Amino acid sequence: MDGSTSLDKSIVFIAASDEISDSLSASLSESALNALRDQLETGVTFNWVGGTGLVPSDGGDIIPILPNSSIMLSNSEGVQVEILLDGFGRLLGSNQSDAFSLDGINLTHEACGDSNCFEGGKFNGRYIGEEAATIMSLIEAWGEQTGDYSGPGIFVRLAQ
Structure with missing residues (x-):
């Protein structure tokens, strides 16, 4: 890119070797479901360990994602996503799927006060690995007043 081109769609954010790409899945594999079966009754939590934060498409200030952000999987609730933003409230989303799919989970914005609110x-x-030890993600948020933001991040499953 020469700087005059802009991308209006999400782009691939992580390039993986063949060995790693074979272990990536948008849903829990059969082996991961078997390994986590008992834990899914009470809930399996993945905690934020790092990423870029939310980067604005216009080149402004990055919004940090706070360390208490998490993804919870449970048989009763499905996938629950909670992204805590520094000064911008939180983004929440959920998905009910037998295989705990992470594809296209819509996020709503809460606790943002009178300003700094995303519209969606x-x-x-x-999931990374046979037993889904890690989740790599792309988080997007947008709004007429805030503009468009996106950023990759990694969540790691807590040992139980």
Whole structure:
């Protein structure tokens, strides 16, 4: 890109080797479901460990994603996403799926006060590894007053 071209769609955010790409999945594999079966009754939590934060498409200030952000999987609630933003409230989303799909989870904005409110967002993720020890994600948020933001991040499953 020479700087005069802009992208209006999400782009691939992580390039993976063949060995790693074979272990990526938008839904829990059969082996991961078997390994996590008992834990899914009470809930399996993945915690935010790092990423870029939300980067504005216009080149402004990055919105940090706070360390208490998480993804919870449970048989009763499905997938629950909670992205905590520094000074911008939180983005919440959920998905009911037998295989706990991380594709296209719509996010709503809460607790943002009188300003700094996104109108919507989307979460896409991939489980990494046979037993889904990690989730890599792309988080997007947008609004007429805030503009468009996106950023990749990693969530790691808590040991139980």
